[in-house]
Amino acid sequence: MAESSSGTAVEPKVEEALPPGASSSDGAQPSPEELVAKAIAPVKKEFLRPPPLRSSASRKIDGVTDRKLDSSKLVKDKKSKRQLKRERREERKSAPNFCPVIAKSGDVNSCVYGHKCRYSHDMEAYKAQKPADLEGVCPFIFSERRCPYGLSCRFSSTHKDDIPMGNLDVEKGIFEVNGLNKDVQKLLWKNKMKFPKADATLKLLGCVVKGSLKIKTVKDREEAEHSISNGSHGLQENGCKKEDDLGSNVDCYPEILEENAEDEEVVADESRLLKKAKSVNDDKCSSDEVNNADASASEKGIENSCSEAPQQSARDDMLPETDISLKLHRREKKLIDFSRKMYLAPLTTVGNLPFRRVCKVLGADVTCGEMAMCSNLLQGQASEWALLRRHSSEDVFGVQICGAYPDIVARAVELIDQECSVDFIDINMGCPIDIVVNKGAGSALLTKPLRMKNVIQSASATADKPITVKVRTGYIEGRNRIDSLIADIGLWGASAVTIHGRSRQQRYSKLADWEYINMCAKKAPDGLQVLGNGDVFSFVDWNKHISDCPELSTCMIARGALIKPWIFTEIKDQKNWDISSGERLDILKDYVRFGLEHWGSDSKGVETTRHFLLEWLSYTCRYIPVGLLDVIPQRLNWRPPSYCGRNDLETLMASDSAADWIQISEMLLGKVPANFIFTPKHKSNAYDSAENG
Structure with missing residues (x-):
């Protein structure tokens, strides 16, 4: 049911439904103030348009089907992990999955694995099925660097042979960092990576780690603190075992455990402490308070100490060694000044x-x-x-x-x-x-x-x-x-x-x-x-x-x-800034170029860039140009009515249809592959949803 301008409930027809903010049947136009009060964007009257008639569940736009109303067709069929793994294995040996080493060098003998390589080495078959190059130039040419994707690049016709193989980006200070070292990755896979500073910190704080022991003496505490400050491997010397299961549900508790306590006694339910806490101060009861209590408390077991913890004073200044944080943060850190920074x-x-x-x-x-x-x-x-x-x-x-x-x-x-x-x-x-x-x-x-x-x-x-x-x-x-x-x-x-x-x-x-x-x-x-x-x-x-x-x-x-x-x-x-549609398109072009440099300029990199571009376009469609508004600036919660832009591109960018987003991506990255389907990960265009993000 909908309401007319007079407040009477009426049943609207599909072809007569009015967009938010549009004129009602009697010609009355809500004022900008009334629209803002209803969280509707006050778009100027001359740009408003009636809603499009939808006699069917889809419409055609330049050969792309808009299936917005038929959401069931946007959902891909889910496959099992085993099926996906088998398909990936079969795909690797296919002609499209050409060996990247050979693609980069252009020499079929450059791959050190030879016939044992899991990728295809058939260069002629790869060239026969490779899609046509995209319009534009290779993104790596902007940095005067030879393209690392070689023959597989979707802009290979623009490559220049006189560019050296050296990485001029690094010389210019243009590069990416924070890649995972392969040796470190193998240690993580085998669960053999050592964390001396982290484990010593946990030991000092009295945090329970499965299989580890609590610090009971001042000497142990000092040794742990020394290990943290120097980054030494004092953990093994202190006889503290590391946790075997990194994903296990363990937590910190303020109880002192005996040296020979069993693991099942160590792992307690923290919710019991929170349920017994009667105030915020009780919640702040820390491990250092209990560690400084009488030694007799450590002999009572977990249950007694848990029940007594809320009864102890929560004030940190009541005990001589309560504020462990002062000891843990002695070394100087280069702090970030966020003042007035965007x-x-x-x-x-x-x-x-x-x-x-x-x-x-x-x-x-x-x-x-x-x-x-x-x-x-x-x-x-x-x-x-x-x-x-x-x-x-x-x-x-x-x-x-x-x-x-x-x-x-x-x-x-x-x-x-x-x-x-x-x-x-x-x-x-x-x-x-x-x-x-x-x-x-x-x-x-x-x-x-x-x-x-x-x-x-x-x-x-x-x-x-x-x-x-x-x-x-x-x-x-x-x-x-x-x-x-x-x-x-x-x-x-x-x-x-x-x-x-x-x-x-x-x-x-x-x-x-x-x-x-x-x-x-x-x-x-x-x-x-x-x-x-x-x-x-x-x-x-x-x-x-x-x-x-x-x-x-x-x-x-x-x-x-x-x-x-x-x-x-x-x-x-x-x-x-009343930014024009052309300037907005230039920003999207920069994003595409940065994406191709980051994810790759081959077919896989192009489609990855397209996917994240479409995810971003699901947000940018919510922008309403400044020149179209009666009241500025736009508020984040304003829902736009159906409107036309000042040109076709601006109208296209305002669409909340996935088919139109795909059309914009094709302007920048060429035609989508056959049977291409895109579903936004986030409900970014749903203004009235609590999931809106």
Whole structure:
């Protein structure tokens, strides 16, 4: 049922349905103020258009079928892992899967594996089936570097033979880093990688690791602390066994265990501690308080010590050696000054390296990689390590990791600290995705402050780089809790905290609560930088948040950058940029070029670039040009009516149809392969969905 302008309920017909903000049957046009109040974009009347008639479930656009209304046809048939593995094995020997060594050199004898190579060596068969070259030039020509894909490049006709094989990119300072070393990957696969600093830190903090022993004496504590500061292999000397299962559900507890305690006695349920805690102060009961209690407490067993823990005083200044964090953070760290810097948020799927390069060109100051799961990093998964890649143009760069337990996070932090070039490490404690929360990570940590403390302390004490934290206001809507923890987060070792102004339950629905963010910023200690996140979509939003709370260091920009990455330019120039469709297309061209350099200029790289371009276009279609609005600037929650742009390209870019996104990709990367299907990973164009991201 729908409502007419008079408020009477009517049943609209499909061909007579009106778009939001369009004129009603009596010709009345809602005012811009009325539209804004309903979160509808106030597009100028001359650009509005009636909705297209859809007599069938699909329509044709330049030979591409729009199956938006028939969503069942957008879903691919799922195949088993065994079937996919068999298909990949068969595909490797096919002509399209040509040996990359031969493709690069052009010599069939250059492959050291010869006939045993798992790839095809039939050059003539490969040339016969290779698709025609794409329009344009090879992206590697811009860097005056010989293309590493050689014959398999989709721009091979533009290659120049006089370019040397040397990497001139490195000489010019243009390169990518943070690739996973093969030797390290093999050690991770075999679970033979050693983590002396992380394990010594866990031992010092009194964190339980399966098969390990607690530190009971001052001597052991001093030896562990010495091991952390010097990075020595004192762990083996102290007789501490390493955990065999990196993915096991272990956690830190404040109990002191006897030296010969069984493993099943070590692993206790942390929820019992939280259920018995009657206040926030009780939740803050730390391992160091219990470690300094009477020695007789250690002889009572886990159950007695758990029941007595909430009854002890939670004030850290009551005991002589309560603040372990002071001991763990003595060495100096080069802290990052986020003050008034434009920070591009870590964005799942779309926040890849080519997109970050685009944002750097448009003015971003700080960038951060996509969220990586600690357990996958410790297993040596190449796809997860690819999220840590850094381009040389990213002068201030951090990586974001996510884990549920302190031992997993500490070891991942030590590994990143050793193998990667980063400026800071961010721990995600606000991810609302079910698959992450159900494992106890992300927003789930907001319900367990004791574990949250142990994760931050162990990571900060292990890493030489600054540790930052990203959180939400709370887990359940209406029950904010970060304001009660903001002072402790700084004491635990974090140098900065980013607060997303929504709860986990809200996901991305409703507007961000900036009043609560400002209250937390005012409560934060002097050494802790507080960053705000949520609904920053123009320089007006940026200025307002900065001026409302001087204690706020800066604002993190997330979806605003996905929809219009030139927001960084707008903030620096303090203007609303009425960017043309041609200029927007040029930005997409830069993204494609960066993508081909990153993922490859062969057929596989082209399609990977196309996939991530389409994911990004599912966000950019939400942008409404400044010249079409009655009220500026655009707000992030405004739903656009059906409108026409000032030219055909602008109209095409405003479409929320996947078929039109595919058409834009074909303008940049050529025709899609046969039977090509694309389904957006995120419901980015669903304004009224709590999953909107």
